[in-house]
Amino acid sequence: MKQILKIIIHSLYTHPEIFLRELISNAQDALNKARIEQLTNKNFSGTETSFEIKIQVDSKTNTFSIEDTGIGMKEEELINNFGTIARSGTLEFLEELKKKGSGSEAGLIGQFGVGFYSVFMVADEVVVETKHISPNAKAYRWKSMGESDFTIEEIEKSAHGTKIYFTFKENAKEFSEEYRLENIIEKYSNFADFPILLNNKQINKIGALWRKKSSETSDSELNEFYKFITNDTEDPLGHIHLSVEGAVVNFKALLFIPKEAPWDMTKWFNEKGVHLYSNKILIQRECKALLPDYLRFTRGVLDTIDLPLNVSREFTQDGPFMIKIKNILTDKILKFLDDWAAKEPDKYKIFYSNFGPLLKSGINSDYTNRDKLIELLRFESSLKGKGELVSLKEYSMRAKSGQNEIYYIAGDSREALEKRPNMEYFRKNDIEVLYLSDPIDMFILPGISEYDKKIIKSIEKEDISLKPEEKIEKPESAINKSLLALFKEVLTDRVMDVVESKRLVDSAVTLVAGKDSMDREMEKMMKMMNKDYRSSKKILEVNMEHPVIKGMSQKYIANSSDPLLKKYVLNLYEGALFVDGELKGDMAADYVRRVNEIMEQAISSK
Incomplete structure (x- = not known):
């Protein structure tokens, strides 16, 4: 048993701070049990104490205590629950409720009976004082070093409930600081059912709005809630309130679409914005399994009582349950965005300007929802x-x-x-x-x-379809054929082909990609990813009606061997490269030199 305890204490939990979440969860279960007993059992009327969780911490003495006014424990329960590994009093309580035909909404958390032992990560010796809610119940003190044995003695205690206290280990002194515990409570247990008082100050002041009906929440409440869970200073652009009850999954969720993407987009794109809760207790921040990557701009919370957790309750178990939730959330978010696009286009435009690039990435990754994404x-x-x-x-x-x-x-x-x-x-x-x-x-x-x-x-591809009337081929003149042949001769190693253009109106020439080639922008990105990537040759289209081309035709008729013709061809081709942003290095220098030569000849001929 000593070895098993060491495994639980040192290997089961990832972070020592989890001890506080587990103690608060146990206290919440105890309070919920007390509330249920008071409502269903006349013999357990209880006292007039309020249901709350009190935590006291002192950095000077390095001490800690947590006390609830819950159901408490009898001696045999104290022995069984704290003296037996993996025995869950909460699980047994739920089984009894089920036998009575209730308990599905009891709001109880404990499942595995090991959460309490996390306290030994931060303490050497732990003391538990408890008194059951039943009339004339006795109070007991349980004490253990978290190894092989424990002691129990009868004590005096006026109110029902449980108090746990201890001194922190040397390597856990950080948890004796009030601000440190406050951060942990806000992180894991802020939405607990009952008030949590830390050194007499209530920490959990914001309620679990996802548990309310949509009609019961105001915009101001939603905005405050959003800012609390995201640390955003702006109100959200919109929200989605979900309550799903089905044969396979049951959950409640409150999701938000931010108004703006943060300046650090790299960090944002690595975040998964929906927090996963089980009965209002945080299980996992930014749970990756809840949403596809392209929807990770979504912020919010999802809470389910059916969550398949690992023993430490720090991670979910993969399986059909989580996949079903992911599919439902994805469908709801896409439907929400589609409604925005149809009914509130200005709001959708704001969303799209911020998160459009991320949303688009789903086109090539989520084939199930591909058609929905295309419409967006x-x-x-x-x-x-x-x-x-x-x-x-x-x-x-x-x-x-x-x-x-x-x-x-x-x-x-x-x-x-x-x-x-x-x-x-x-x-x-x-x-x-x-x-x-x-x-x-x-x-x-x-x-x-x-x-x-x-x-x-x-x-910018060669095989675009023009109007039917534009496709009527005109007989190509002999001079046009000859001039195009000259272009091909001069540019033989630089282009795939030279053809008469049907698309140009004001320009003399243009470069287009072949039917099976990438267009210029895709090739540009390929070069960014691979510096050795070689662009495919383009097709040069020539506007035979352009004044420059007509002038070249006249010069060709006068003297087909005129050396200027070759310079004109090269300059027209390199000018097209220049327009495409592809004229660089030596080619750019040659282009400028050739332009100057042509200008010089034109001036001298005058």
């Missing part, structure tokens, strides 16, 4: 003003007759995207293009591939 996506658009967002559904509903594609273009900013040559055709024909300026968009939108039977496609 928002983008800026060429048909809307700066800052206005549209959904794929809105795009599809106002697409032009016969348009079978949803078009997008990706880049660093809206301003840069609007100036891209590849936007000219779409702007001229008033065809909507989605602007993707968030880097994560490039990882998700192409992967969706289709929405509402419309193919999702980058306008």
Whole structure:
């Protein structure tokens, strides 16, 4: 038994501070038992004492005591509960209640009968004084060093309940400081059913709002509660109040959507914001098992009486129960956001500007809820003003007759995207293009591939579909063929192909990706992840109606061997690279030098 006790004391619990949570939990169970007995058993009327938990600590004497006005223990219960490892008086009490047809909402915590022994992590000798609530009950003192034996003696005690006291070990003196205990109480036991007094000051002043009905809570209460559990200074953007009762799971939850993401996004993205409780006692902060990663901006609490815990009650056990809770929470949060998007678009816009990148990451990780997440996506658009967002559904509903594609273009900013040559055709024909300026968009939108039977496609790919009337091929003139052949000859090792453009309006040339190639933004990200990544060759499209190209045609007719023609071709190609942000190093220097040469020749010819 001595060896088993050592295992429990030194190996079962991760943090010594847990001792206080366990003692408070035991005291809460004792108070709940007393309340139940007073309501159901006329013989246990009790005295006129109030139900509360009193804690006294003195850093000077290094002493601690915790006292409750609960049910107390008889001598045989004291021997069985404290003298027998893993015997749970609470579990036995619940079994008796079940036999009587009640007890499911008793609010009792103890399950394993080992929580009390955590006190020996911080104390060498522990004394327990107790008196049962029943009439004419005697009082007893239990004392042990937490090893192989204990002593019990009869004492005088006026009120029913239990008091536990001891002196801290040398290596546990930190817990004799009042502020340290206050922090532990607020962390683990703030929502206990009964007042917790620390050196005569009540610590747990904020109630467990998740246990109330939604109609019984005010906005001010919810805001205060949110700030308490998150340390945020701003009110939340919104909240979700849940009470789930089913055959598989039962739980209550109060979840919040923050108004702003904190400045330290790296830290935020590593946090899991929902705290897990069992009967109002904290089991795990930021429980990872409750939500998928892409919803970890959610803050709040979840409380369940059915929680499958490990013996130390510090961790949950994996299994269908936790998966079911996770699925329910995910569904409720996504439905809540969908309602915002439909009924309160301004509020959803605030949310999306802060947490959109995180939400989007679920597209490629949660295939069960993929369709729901796709409906929550928002983008800026060429048909809307700066800052206005549209959904794929809105795009599809106002697409032009016969348009079978949803078009997008990706880049660093809206301003840069609007100036891209590849936007000219779409702007001229008033065809909507989605602007993707968030880097994560490039990882998700192409992967969706289709929405509402419309193919999702980058306008910077060669195989975009134009209007039917625009597809009518005009006979290509001999001079155009020859000029394009010159482009191909000069750029033979630099491009995949050179073709006549059907999309350019104001620009002379543009570069587009091949049908099976990545577009420029995806390649840019690939280079960021792999410095050795080599971009694929692009297709150069030439606007044969542009004045510069027509001028080149005339010069070609006059003298197809004119050395300026080659310089023009190179400058047009490198100018396209410059627009794409790909003209760097020696190429940039050559480009500037060549521009100067052409200008010099043009000036001298005048």
